[in-house]
Amino acid sequence: MLVSVIAPCLNEAEHIELFVKEVFRQRLPRSFGLELLVVDGGSNDGTLPKLDALSIAYPPLHVLPNPERITSFALNRGIRASTGDVIVRMDIHTTYADDYIAECLAARDETGADNVGGPWVADITGGSVSEAVGLSFACRWVTGGGKAHDPSHEGPVDTVFLGCWRREAFQRFGLFDETLVRAQDSEFNFRILLLGGKIWQTPRICSWYQPRKCVTQLFRQYGQYGYWKVATLKKHGQPASLRQLVPGASILALFALLVVGLFTPALLWALPFLLGTYFSASIFSAAGLCRQHGRWDLLPYLPPVFAAYHFGFGCGYLRGVIDFLILNRSPAAAMVLLTRTPEA
Secondary structure: EEEEEEEEOOOOOHHHHHHHHHHHHOOOOOOOEEEEEEOOOOOOHHHHHHHHHHEEEEEEEEEEEEOOHHHHHHHHHHHHHOOEEEEOOOOOOOOEOHHHHHHHHHHHHHHHOOOOOOOOOEEEOOHHHHHHHHHOOOHHHHHOHHHHOOOOOOOOOOOOEEEEEEEEHHHHHOOOOOOOOOOOOHHHHHHHHHHOEEEEEEEOOOOEEEOOOOOOHHHHHHHHHHHHHHHHHHHEEEOOOOHHHHHHHHHHHHHHHHHHHOOOHHHHHHHHHHHHHHHHHHHHHHHHHHHHHHOHOOOHHHHHHHHHHHHHHHHHHHHHHHHHHOOOOHHHHHOOOOOOOOOO
């Protein structure tokens, strides 16, 4: 049997060589072969010459063009061009245990799930802000209890990091939605559940995602996540999970209170009270996280990181509500710049 690894790519000269070597170092069961399809969105930073050289050393490496420069197009182009019985998505900004694919195959066989993967765990290195961002990944104050961020959870989930599918899953559930710039993976997983499928997470599937390195980048990233979640809401008539509604609803409540307070000044006292409560909860959660991991040096960085997660997602979600639900824009008319640019 053959495993096809699909990897979207854009300007990854710094990471591509390590990634390709990690893929071909994977320890697979004897009955399995491997091919890697890197779908490139027009890299201009030296990525393509490196891929040309790597394809000589690793003949099962194939490079495909992605002129649309959007992840969903890259995934679908890779799936259509692949020849494997099993399809695994791997991202270039992530490092992997050498049994990552083998554990995906084992979990798929043991559970019969339509999509399997490991928890979304961040690499806690690379400077104070990046470490604070990574440490926050598994914090309930940030994730709202989402199991995809729980490094110990094994069982059914509503979405999973990356993914591993039998080829027939795409015949049953369709391909990734090419109208979505972001959130195409969570929308696809939501579609699986709506059609009676099963998604399974196990901590035996180990990988470490490289998070953003500054608060501004994190705010932009989660702003886009929130924005494109509303496109999923519009498409299916319901949110993929209720916790997605909380950041946007909180920001909307603060704004409404401010507007009402302009006409009823006596109510303005509630605004600093609510903001103070939020930041007190952030500091309390940050202290608990520092105590848990023995990283008190990160305490000053965590509250701003929490705010970037919450306010980024919430502002993006509200903008999505305006664009998709009120102005009734199509996703094609609402395309925004990708976050992972050479400058970012």
